[in-house]
Amino acid sequence: MASGGRRVLVVGGGIAGLGAAQRLGCHSAVRYLRVLEATNRAGGRIRSERCFGGVVELGAHWIHGPSQDNPVFQLAAEFGLLGEKELSEENQQVETGGHVGLPSVSYTSSGASVSLELVAEMASLFYGLIDQTREFLQAAETPVASVGEYLKMKIGQQVTNWTKDEDTKKLRLAVLNTFFNVECCVSGTHSMDLVALSPFGEYTVLPGLDCTFSGGYQGLTDRIMASLPMDAMVFNKPVKTIHWNGSFQESAFPGETFPVLVECEDGALLPAHHVVITVPLGFLKEHQDTFFEPPLPAKKAEAIRKIGFGTNNKVFLEFEEPFWEPDCQFIQVVWEDTSPLQDISLSLQDTWFKKLIGFLVLPTFKSVHVLCGFIAGLESEFMETLSDEEVLQSLTQVLRRVTGNPQLPVPKSILRSHWHSAPYTCGSYSYVAVGSTGDDIDLLAQPLPTDATDDDQFQILFAGEATHRAFYSTTHGALLSGWREADRLIHLWDSQAQQPKPRL
Ligand SMILES: Cc1cc2nc3c(=O)[nH]c(=O)nc-3n(C[C@H](O)[C@H](O)[C@H](O)COP(=O)(O)OP(=O)(O)OC[C@H]3O[C@@H](n4cnc5c(N)ncnc54)[C@H](O)[C@@H]3O)c2cc1C
Ligand SMILES: *[C@@H]1O[C@H](CO)[C@@H](O)[C@H](O)[C@H]1NC(C)=O
Ligand SMILES: *[C@@H]1O[C@H](CO)[C@@H](O)[C@H](O)[C@H]1NC(C)=O
Numbered sequence: 001m002a003s004g005g006r007r008v009l010v011v012g013g014g015i016a017g018l019g020a021a022q023r024l025g026c027h028s029a030v031r032y033l034r035v036l037e038a039t040n041r042a043g044g045r046i047r048s049e050r051c052f053g054g055v056v057e058l059g060a061h062w063i064h065g066p067s068q069d070n071p072v073f074q075l076a077a078e079f080g081l082l083g084e085k086e087l088s089e090e091n092q093q094v095e096t097g098g099h100v101g102l103p104s105v106s107y108t109s110s111g112a113s114v115s116l117e118l119v120a121e122m123a124s125l126f127y128g129l130i131d132q133t134r135e136f137l138q139a140a141e142t143p144v145a146s147v148g149e150y151l152k153m154k155i156g157q158q159v160t161n162w163t164k165d166e167d168t169k170k171l172r173l174a175v176l177n178t179f180f181n182v183e184c185c186v187s188g189t190h191s192m193d194l195v196a197l198s199p200f201g202e203y204t205v206l207p208g209l210d211c212t213f214s215g216g217y218q219g220l221t222d223r224i225m226a227s228l229p230m231d232a233m234v235f236n237k238p239v240k241t242i243h244w245n246g247s248f249q250e251s252a253f254p255g256e257t258f259p260v261l262v263e264c265e266d267g268a269l270l271p272a273h274h275v276v277i278t279v280p281l282g283f284l285k286e287h288q289d290t291f292f293e294p295p296l297p298a299k300k301a302e303a304i305r306k307i308g309f310g311t312n313n314k315v316f317l318e319f320e321e322p323f324w325e326p327d328c329q330f331i332q333v334v335w336e337d338t339s340p341l342q343d344i345s346l347s348l349q350d351t352w353f354k355k356l357i358g359f360l361v362l363p364t365f366k367s368v369h370v371l372c373g374f375i376a377g378l379e380s381e382f383m384e385t386l387s388d389e390e391v392l393q394s395l396t397q398v399l400r401r402v403t404g405n406p407q408l409p410v411p412k413s414i415l416r417s418h419w420h421s422a423p424y425t426c427g428s429y430s431y432v433a434v435g436s437t438g439d440d441i442d443l444l445a446q447p448l449p450t451d452a453t454d455d456d457q458f459q460i461l462f463a464g465e466a467t468h469r470a471f472y473s474t475t476h477g478a479l480l481s482g483w484r485e486a487d488r489l490i491h492l493w494d495s496q497a498q499q500p501k502p503r504l
Pocket of ligand 2: 157161
C-alpha cells in the first residue's frame with residue numbers, strides 16, 4: 001500500500017455527509033476527498049425553498065433541544081444564523097420533554113371549536129402516558145409490544161372511569177385520536193402500533209425551546225459546504241454499487257490497490273480506501289441488494305430491514321387574507337367519530353386527509369399568510385400520488401368544514417413535500433419499529449469489514465440520522481453520526497502514524 005495518503009469518499013451530501021467531510025478535509029492523511037451527492041443540491045432532508053416571498057422548510061423545521069449539548073445549535077450560533085431570543089439562556093433552559101405545545105384553536109369536523117380546557121386535559125393524559133413508556137426502558141418483558149398498544153390499553157382503562165355524558169366521551173376520544181396522529185408525525189410512522197415500546201425511551205430530548213432558522217435551515221448546510229476543500233462536492237453523482245472487500249487496481253494509480261471501488265450510475269469507477277455511507281435508511285431498504293457487492297453481512301442486512309422508516313410530509317397553503325386570529329400559532333383539526341380505540345379502515349381515497357393533524361401558522365412575511373399542514377403514514381404517501389389541484393381542493397373542503405365557513409376562499413397557492421417518492425430518500429426519518437431495538441441501530445452504525453487486518457480496516461463506514469441510537473430522526477443526530485465516523489478514521493490514521501510502518 002502506498003504511503004501517499006488516503007482516498008476517502010463520502011456518499012450523500014446531507015448534514016451527516018457534510019459533517020464527516022468537514023472533519024476529514026482538514027486531516028493530513030487525506031490525499032483525496034469527494035462527497036458524491038445524487039441530486040443537484042446539498043442538504044438532503046434539510047431543504048429550504050424560497051417561496052411565498054420568504055423561505056419555507058420542506059424538510060427539517062426546528063432545532064430540537066437548542067442548548068449547549070446540541071451541535072446543530074452550536075454551529076448555527078457560531079455561523080450567526082440564530083436570533084437573540086433563540087440564543088437566550090432562558091430559551092435554552094426550557095424543558096419541553098419533547099412534547100408538542102397546545103394548539104391555539106381546535107376545530108372539529110362539524111365546524112365547532114373544542115374547549116381548550118378539554119384539549120389540555122387530553123394532552124396531559126396523552127403525554128403523561130408517553131412519559132410512562134420510559135418505565136419499559138431495558139425491560140425484559142413488556143405488557144404489549146408497541147407504544148400504540150400501550151397507550152390504547154391505558155386509555156381503555158381510563159375511559160371506564162369517565163363519568164361524562166356520551167357526547168363528551170366521544171369528543172375526548174376524537175381529540176386523543178388527533179394526538180395519536182401528531183405522534184405519528186413526530187415518529188415518522190404510519191401508526192404508533194408499529195413503534196416498539198421498550199426502546200422508545202432511548203430517544204433523548206435535549207433541553208431548550210425548539211427554534212427555527214429565520215433565513216432557512218439550509219443556511220447551516222450551505223455554510224458547512226462552504227468550509228469544505230475546493231472541488232470536494234460532486235453533484236448529480238448517484239452511486240450505484242459499492243464494491244468492497246476487494247483489491248482493486250486502477251490505471252490512474254499504477255502499483256496501488258484499493259479495498260473499495262465505488263461504481264456510479266454514470267459508469268464512473270472511483271477507487272477508495274474508505275467510503276462513508278450516509279444515504280437515508282429508506283434508500284438502503286430499497287436498494288441494499290444491489291448497493292453492496294459483496295452483500296452486507298446478514299445481521300446488518302437484517303437491521304436495515306427491521307429498523308422503521310416512515311413518512312411525514314408538509315403541505316403549505318398560501319392565503320390572501322388570514323382566517324385565523326393574529327396570535328394563532330397552531331390550528332388543530334379533530335375528526336369526530338374517530339377514536340384511538342376503534343380501527344376503521346376506510347379507503348385512502350376518501351379519508352386520507354383525516355390523518356392531517358392541523359396547521360402551523362408560519363410567521364407572516366410581507367403580508368403573505370401561510371399555513372403548514374403535517375400528515376404522516378400511508379395517507380401521507382397516498383397524498384404524494386395526488387396532484388396539487390386535488391390536494392388543494394380536498395384541504396379547502398376540510399378548512400371550510402372545520403371553520404363552518406362555506407365561503408372560506410380557496411388558498412392562493414400550494415407547495416408540498418414528497419419525501420416518500422423522492423428516489424434518494426424514500427421516506428422521512430427512522431424510528432425503532434416493533435421487532436427491533438437500539439442494538440439494531442448500533443449494528444447499522446458498525447463499520448465493515450468486522451474482521452479486518454490493520455491495513456483494510458474501516459472500508460465502509462455508516463453515518464446518517466438512522467445510525468444514532470439516542471438522537472435518530474434529527475439533524476443533530478445526523479451531524480453527530482457524521483463526526484463520529486470521521487473521528488473513527490482520524491483515530492485510525494493517528495494511531496497508525498505513531499506505529500513504525502510495517503512495510504515500506
Ligand atoms: C418532513 C421532515 C421534517 C423534519 N423535521 C425535523 C426537525 O424539525 N428537526 C430535526 O432535527 N430533524 C427533522 N427532520 C429530520 C432531519 O431532516 C434528518 O434527520 C436529517 O436531515 C438527515 O440527515 P442525513 O445526512 O442523515 O440524511 P439526508 O439529509 O437525507 O442526506 C442523505 C443524502 O444522500 C443522498 N443520496 C441518497 N442516495 C444516494 C446515492 N445512491 N448516491 C449519492 N447520494 C445519495 C441524498 O440525496 C441526500 O442528499 C425532518 C425530516 C423531514 C423529512
Ligand atoms: C378508576 O377509578 C377507581 C376508583 O376511583 C380507581 O381505583 C382506579 O385506579 C381508576 N382507574 C384508572 C385507570 O384511573
Ligand atoms: C472478504 O474477502 C475474504 C478474502 O478474499 C473472504 O474470505 C471473505 O469471505 C470476504 N468477506 C465478505 C463479506 O465477502
